[in-house]
Amino acid sequence: MDAFVILFLVVVIICWACYRRKLEKAAYGIASLDLALRIFAFISQNLGSNEITNFLGKFPNSLLGVADKYMDGILYTIVAWAFVLLMMYFLFLIIRVFFKK
Secondary structure (H helix, E strand, C coil), rough: CHHHHHHHHHHHHHHHHHHHHHHHHHHHHHHHHHHHHHHHHHHHHHHHCHHHHHCCCCCCCCHHHHHHHHHHCCHHHHHHHHHHHHHHHHHHHHHHHHCCC
């Protein structure tokens, strides 16, 4: 169930970015969502509290984890490479901002 919420958020971010016609906003939104999922996974694995571990353990480890769970074959390969390219673009945006200032 939680993976469907994550997929819904990704679709909303992509639709919002298409509406705004800015690929940067999609890159920032999807990267932020992926980072949040990775932080939740780290906290759930390394925190000793059972309540927090059970709550955060419901969420997938990353966006690629969601794609891996529901896709296979060539579709997963396409989505994975699109995700990698989007993360490379996100890295480019961060480096560009870093060197501007």
